[in-house]
Amino acid sequence: MSEITLSELEKQYGETTAVEDVSVEINDGELLCLLGPSGSGKSTTLRMIAGLETPTDGEISIGEDDVTDRPAYERNTSTVFQDWALFPHKSVLENVAFGLKMRDVPAEEREERARAMLERVQMGSYDDEDPTNLSGGQKQRVALARSLAVNPDVLLLDEPLSNLDKRLREDMQIELREIHEDLEETFVHVTHDQDEAFTLADRIGIMADGNLVQVGSPNEVYENPKNRFIEGFLGxxxxxxxxxxxxxxxxxxxxxxxxxxxxxxxxxxxxxxxxxxxxxxxxxxxxxxxxxxxxxxxxxxxxxxxxxxxxxxxxxxxxxxxxxxxxxxxxxxxxxxxxxxxxxxxxxxxxxxxxxxxxxxxxxxxxxxxxxxxxxx
Amino acid sequence: MTSNLHRETFEDVAFRAGYLALLVFMLLPLLVVIVTSFSGSGRIAFPPDSFSLVWYGEFFESIRWLNAFTNSLIVGFGTALAATVLGVMGAFGQEIEDGSFGKLLAPLVLIPLLIPPVILGITLLMYFNEVGLRGSYASIVLAHTLWATPLVYFVMRSVFSRFDWQQLDAAHDLGAGPIRSFVQVVLPNVKHGIFVGALLAFIISLQEFVMALFLSTPNTETIPVLAWTEIRQALDPMVSVVSTFLILISVGAIVVAVIATNLEWLSKQLS
Amino acid sequence: MSERNSVLPSSLASAWEPIADQSRSNRALLLMAPLIVFELLVFVVPFFILLRISFAEESSDLVYAEGTWTLQAYVDVFTSGLLRSIVGYSFMLGIAVTLVTVVIAIFYAYAIWRSDGLIKSLLLFSVVLPLLTTLVIRTYAFQPLLSPTGTVNEILLSLGIINSSIQIVPSTVGVVIGQTYIVLPYAVLAIYSVMATMDWHVVEAARDLGASRPRSVLEVVVPQVMPGIIVASVISFAWSVGAYAAPDLLSNSISFAMQVEDLMLSGLRYPLAAAFSVVMLVLMLVCIGVLFAVLNRFGGDFELA
Missing domain, CATH: 2.40.50.100 (RNA polymerase II/Efflux pump adaptor protein, barrel-sandwich hybrid domain)
Known part of the structure; x- marks a missing residue:
């Protein structure tokens, strides 16, 4: 089981508070979108789930385990970054196989699994390519394959579609939705784009000034915005x-x-x-x-x-x-x-x-x- | 859970201790130099047995040290001038058109930096003997220019490459002639780079010693050369006094450069 | 246009005249010409003269006999046991210093990259300041620190870590420390300048995928900063093989540079000094070529044993 519980999560950088108080339970297999304007603390929240930031206060648990103090490399979460963060000196296949290599999967098996994952995101013929030569959409697919290859309990997506053009972004939204339905894994997706959140999410969590203002199904949030900020932000x-x-x-x-x-x-x-x-x-x-x-x-x-x-x-x-x-x-x-x-x-x-x-x-x-x-x- | 936390903390502590130890390693020798210059005795020990300013007094009475100081300044300014003119022109020419000559230029300019100064020193000594420049200021200036030019050149390459050349087209378009547009549009954008380049060239020359050792005579010896000769005879605090002056000049130069630009940018240009 | 030009001082304008008339590429060439001529006259030609002298006969009254051709100097270099051992010592020094320097430089560059604010400025300052200080100063300061009666020994003795003082200077260990100090700033900056252009997210991605902190550096940072590491290695190696001040002040051994100085300035044996330099230069180029090839291989994905 990989439900995620965030309780009273707080993150401060010196004097500035990035995340003030976030508590939410994310169900196993759910796709939750954290939606908010830039600087609302949504990416910081995601990075705390990933283990890339240590919370100043509060707790994070995934499944039964309290992972608050566990470093990123010891959590079975996987992040797709906004700029995709592909390893520029490794081939596409090596990128996808990287997580398996870190888990000491034998070379042959990890190559096989990486290839299968590349096929799944329709990048099978690009295995030898240098990732810097790929287009934005292709990089995005490779990044997704790389994250999925390790079979994570939780997939974290940090605005991975925001650098794509509108058409491609809409295609990828549908694909992401399909992948999520296939895998039945827990996804947390961060975005500032309301349309994207409405397209993808099982539930939307709206963030403003470091707080989670409202969590609910897309319909609920749209029909019953809790405050004026949400009403203005949603459309x-x-x-x-x-x-x-x-x-x-x-x-x-x-x-x-x-x-x-x-x-x-x-x-x-x-x-x-x-x-x-x-x-x-x-x-x-x-x-x-x-x-x-x-x-x-x-x-x-x-x-x-x-x-x-x-x-x-x-x-x-x-x-x-x-x-x-x-x-x-x-x-x-x-x-x-x-x-x-x-x-x-x-x-x-x-x-x-x-x-x-x-x-x-x-x-x-x-x-x-x-x-x-x-x-x- | 706690074991994870402990390992993270341990790694953090080890990392911090590591670079702080290196910080000390980097600065300690310079601290030794400055502190021993205030030594009261004739022996260099750290920390010194007693403190006084006698060695500073000695410095200002020593004609040989003051001459070396003058020589260093002459060679330094000569090098700064030559390296800046050559480096700026070369980099500008290459920016205008990077033809086949341009592609050869970068490695050609860079290689002298990678050759041990001793080899450069003896090569140039033999050469200057042949062409009759031995014992002149020019011989040391030319040798130092060989090292200083790559720095000016690469600083200017990076400055020019960041300059938006459309501004120059715009200036032409608005009716400015080639020189006028260079002076009005290009120069204000690159003058900091030229200044930093010249400053670097000056410092390189001020500090260089192996080539100077081969090429100088007692009349043209620079401060590092004299310091070297003195150290080999007897290690007395006079060397520390001179070194302190050199360090102060360098620190002063960094401060000036930081005011003109900023430290991080400078250190990127240096490499 | 001509009217506007006349606003300029006439001397400037007339200096520009011949250049302005040229086509773009000729203008570029004219600007580059002084630099090219300088490099040819002060760098390329001198090396041919060095090469020429290395093939000349020695002369008792002059430094070498003009117009003569012989391989005697090279024969002397290869048959002299002293020179051979000096070559061996110099290369050993070069390899030791390069290894130590590159490892420390990667670590220090990483620390600078990851720090910010005052610490970052301080770390950068600590690299730039020694760089701007003459090598003479940088070397002799280790004498009072590392000699048997020096600061380090006194501290270790008073702390009871050692019973009798250890001789770090003069010794080869002392030379390695001193020479590392000389080349470290260049190595750090060469690596840092590449690292500074790196995307931190890539390291985060590696950790996120299960790489521990040391492993993420090895897998992701090191291959990406390989160009900087190559430059750092070449500089460290070339300068350490040719080290002059550190071996002289901090050890009793004789390095190539000290020997060649002795041949030139005391022995006045120009052909032998020239041949020795040529041989060293060729050996160094070969080593650098090998180094380059080896390091380049690590630019991609690599297996840990």
């Missing part, structure tokens, strides 16, 4: 500032910088006071656009039959940005700029200067307090 969204005007049993009324009151339906009375400052997140996917039907229909909100509310604002298209399959419009409303998206297939393209109406369902709006925490509605 582009419109943050609208406002102030709570009135709280009732069913609704929260927020006076916003859009110049309109936005109404949020609630199930129970939320933990928020009147007059408190709130930030609302209006994700582009909940916004729909229409050309204004008439001059009267100038926004506001309507309570629908099922008790949910729709809200709408009127704005002027300022900019049109074609992004391949989607078109992004920046829209100015009451001096605040928001963006909305439509798929490219939509009819009657809008141009700058058009007046439009933006609608959304109040139940889809997420609200965050001034300290970043989420208001459960």
């Amino acid at each position: 582009d969204t419109n943050f609208i500032d406002g102030e709570v005007d009135r709280v009732t049993a069913e609704t929260v009324h927020v006076e916003t910088e859009l110049g309109r009151e936005i109404v949020l339906p609630t199930d129970e009375e939320p933990d928020i006071d009147e007059g408190a400052e709130l930030t609302l997140s209006l994700r582009p996917e909940i916004l729909s656009i229409d050309q204004p039907v008439s001059a009267q229909s100038d926004g506001g909100q309507t309570v629908l039959a099922d008790g949910s509310t729709t809200n709408a604002v009127i704005g002027t298209v300022e900019n049109v940005l074609y992004r391949g399959s989607t078109v992004r419009y920046s829209v100015s409303s009451n001096g605040t700029t928001m963006f909305v998206e439509r798929t490219g297939a939509s009819t009657d393209a809008l141009t700058a200067g058009d007046d439009i109406r933006i609608d959304w369902n109040g139940a889809d709006v997420l609200a965050f307090r001034a300290d970043g925490t989420r208001v459960s509605l």
Whole structure:
């Protein structure tokens, strides 16, 4: 069994704290993505699991064993590095066989196993190549084969795809996913790319400022972000500032910088006071656009039959940005700029200067307090 | 678990002890030199039996030492000038176009550094006898230039190779002539390199002794040569006084070089 | 363009004239010419003269007889038992110093590479400072340290580690210590300059795959810094075989350099000195060639016994 338990892991470099407090249990056979911006401590956490850094405080165990003080070469973990770190003076085959050599596997057997592993990552014909002559994608495959050749309990991936171009990166994500499903080993994958995390992960751990902020399935994390940082990090969204005007049993009324009151339906009375400052997140996917039907229909909100509310604002298209399959419009409303998206297939393209109406369902709006925490509605 | 921890700790301690011992090994002889220069007696012992400044007084009264000092400076400046002109021009020419001559140049310039100075010394002694340069300052300057030029040359190669030559094209494009663009665009970027190269050449010459021993006469003998002659006769603290001055000059040179560039860069260039 | 050029001092401009007119490659050649001429006149030609003198007859009133051709000097070199033993001693010294130096230099370069901040500066300083200090100073300082009445012996005696003082200087061990001190800075810098360009992740990858710390250095660092090790070995070897100051001051043995100085300056036997130098140079080149070939083989993957 190779589940990993991190408890109260901390790492300091002199005065700076790279990892403040990370506790998580990673299940056997799980693929966990540590996702966060650079400097959030995700790579340091991974390196502590690998044994390449010694924690300042806290414990790491893999399976039954406490490995906190065990050096990297005595842990059965294997790391794929961001720059792949292939041994430049050894051939591709020697690279892949290196871990087996360190485990004193006889020369013939390790060559055989290394070849098999190269075949598996479709690099079988490159065994004699000098790794410095390979392309990024090929190096990545060799690095992966090298790490897998030792049959690790845990495979650690430190942004191995970040140096590849977009197309290759997407192919490799799928391949990694397949390899993981094949091997049923525990993988910990570090990335700063949300799309990659959503594609690969069984669970995502989001890190910020040395802390593990939220751990959950991709769906859970996306639908229920714990705080404003995660909401902003997981995708582009419109943050609208406002102030709570009135709280009732069913609704929260927020006076916003859009110049309109936005109404949020609630199930129970939320933990928020009147007059408190709130930030609302209006994700582009909940916004729909229409050309204004008439001059009267100038926004506001309507309570629908099922008790949910729709809200709408009127704005002027300022900019049109074609992004391949989607078109992004920046829209100015009451001096605040928001963006909305439509798929490219939509009819009657809008141009700058058009007046439009933006609608959304109040139940889809997420609200965050001034300290970043989420208001459960 | 603890055994692992112990081994790691042991390795760490051994590693640290190892390089600190080497640090002492590297600096101790120089410390011996400086400390013994303040010796009160005529015998070099470390640590000295008593301390005084008498040997410094002796130094400033010795015409022979002061002459050697002047000779060292003359040869040093001559070498710095010759090596810098040759090295900078050569490296610049090679940067412009690395033709077949250029490929021959690097090994040709480098080889003298790898030949034992004794062999260079006797070779040059025989040669200067033939061409009638024996006993001149020029003979020592030329010999030292043979050693100093590779350093200037390789420092400048690395400086020029890091220079973005598109800047020069841009300068031409904006209407600057060849000299003007060199002075305005290239020079500001490489002047630190030239300075460090010249400084290295000067120090090399100041310290070199085997070739100087063969090529100098009592009139042109440099400080290391005189120090050597003295040491072979009697080991008295005067040598330490002179050596301390030489060490101080070197330290001063490093400080100047560090101000002009930085230490790590310098040490990379030195090799 | 010409108008702009006229802004320059006219002497500078006129000096540039002949160069500016040349094509790019001619201009490059003109710039390289002084250096090439210098190397030819002060390095290549002198060696041909050395070679020529080694084939000349000795002369009683002049240092050698001009215009004569003979192999006598070479015959003397190969038949003299003294010279042969000196050759043997010099090469033994060269090999011993090279081995000690390269091992220490790899370790010290690694320590510099892995340290940072003040320690790194201090370690670099300790390498650069001796490099900039004359070999005379570097050598004689070992006398008060290592002689039978010197500092090291006194410390060892007072600590009770030894009962009677040991003679490190003068002895061959003393020469090896002194000569190692002379070449070590060059060796460290040669290796460090290559190591500094290395990617630390590669060492981490080796440890991660199960290599212990010493083994990761041997498997990954050493092969990668092999160019630096080769330069360090060649410098250490060539300079130690030709060592002059250290054997003279720190031992009673005679090295090649001391003998050749004696032949030249005291004996005035130019042809013999020249032939001896030529023979040593050829032997050294052969050794360096072998060294190069052997070390190059270790540049790739290698098996531990």
